[in-house]
Amino acid sequence: MCYFSFFRKSVCILCLVAILSCQKRPEQQDNKELNPTIETVAQKKVSIDSIKKKLVKDGFQVFDYVDEESGDTILMQQYFIAFLKRGPNRSQNKKEADSLQKLHLEHLGKMYKEGYADISGPFGEDGDIRGITIYNTPTQQIADSLANLDPMVTSGRLTIEIHPWWAAKGFSLR
Template identity: 65%
Template sequence: MKQFILPIFLFLFIWSCKDNAQTSDKPLKDIITEEVDNTEVEIEIEQSIKALKKELTEQGFQTFNYIDEKTQDTILMQQYFIAFLKRGTIRNQNEEEANRLQNEHLAHLSKMYELGYADISGPFGDDGDIRGITIYNVPTLKMADSLANADPMVKAGRLQIEIHPWWAAKGVSLR
């Protein structure tokens, strides 16, 4: 009996939360995992693009919608900030110091991810002057710059930061 109650409850909850205003926005779907009778069950939660856009705008994010010509779907675009981590001017640390800074750098990036400030980070696969990137999911350039410059590698001068506003479709993952 319990296995039927949760889906019915979720259907009624989603139905009661529907926005009655007419809009061409199609819902975005998130999947959450709940435990029902000691079994994990994936549940889709729908949030309209209109509601998500309102929420992001209230938090200070820049957004805009566009209609995909092929699918006629409404796509919500959000402004992110991409930080290029470039080779710094102070690279004379000994191996022990460089390793310590690298560990602190990785801990900083992990913290940014855990706090929801960064969505993805990673190094480049060559030995060029641009060493890696971090994409910050924050509302302002000032905030992204502050977070990027708090990196121990940047503070030590081993890396320098160059940040640019960057637009991407909200909720789209890498393939």
């Protein structure tokens, strides 16, 4: 029994040593992680410039500015926010409504997968505005066309109201 206890402790110690030896110590970390250099700032600027050029080439509206606090260049892009509103035709029975909901979710999934929509979701109340989708398209006309292909909209269960909306590239929800 003593032998097994010794063996178990030895294996634990060896595992601990192996784990610790694989971790980077602060002095081993890449200096770019700890102190951004002019080169990394320049690469970031080139990256923002290249993103901006591509967006403009593809027909998107953009602008940039320098954040005074951080010194970072912030690239803003125009998106289109679609408000999905309660439509005039809400007389479907439960089976039809459930089928439309399934097709609606498939449509939104397709928009996301193809890169046309970045985020969608319902509101948590039973008001006239039922949900939103943020379209990542160059024009409001394209966003409107895509939103109006939604089976919930074509059935009249929902209607669409679209507005231009600006957001910074690369920022995520918190």
